[in-house]
Amino acid sequence: MSIGLESEVFTTEITNSVLTVVQNMGVQQISIYNSSAINGTVTGSRSLGSTASSALTIIEGQTVTFKAIDASVIESLIIVAPSGCTLQIIAQ
Numbered sequence: 001m002s003i004g005l006e007s008e009v010f011t012t013e014i015t016n017s018v019l020t021v022v023q024n025m026g027v028q029q030i031s032i033y034n035s036s037a038i039n040g041t042v043t044g045s046r047s048l049g050s051t052a053s054s055a056l057t058i059i060e061g062q063t064v065t066f067k068a069i070d071a072s073v074i075e076s077l078i079i080v081a082p083s084g085c086t087l088q089i090i091a092q
Contacts, residue, residue: 010027010089018080025073028071028074030065030092032063034087035060039082042077042078043080044076055080
């Protein structure tokens with residue numbers, strides 16, 4: 001029996017590619033797993049004072065998860081899988 005709380009899930013795998021998550025996609029949570037020996041990166045868009053966001057490295061075997069607060073959505077996130085890097089992505 002369904003109670004109306006369904007949540008669709010997005011899954012993909014990117015290699016030699018960039019995935020940009022923006023506000024109108026409605027993503028509330030995203031996990032990124034690096035299944036390759038080549039590093040990937042993820043960069044947010046928020047600044048804290050005069051310090052802008054910079055790329056974080058995702059190493060082999062590492063998972064990074066971002067979750068929006070309460071009922072909000074992730075505004076902007078850039079995920080980069082350079083040549084030879086495979087990032088597996090799950091989002092809701």
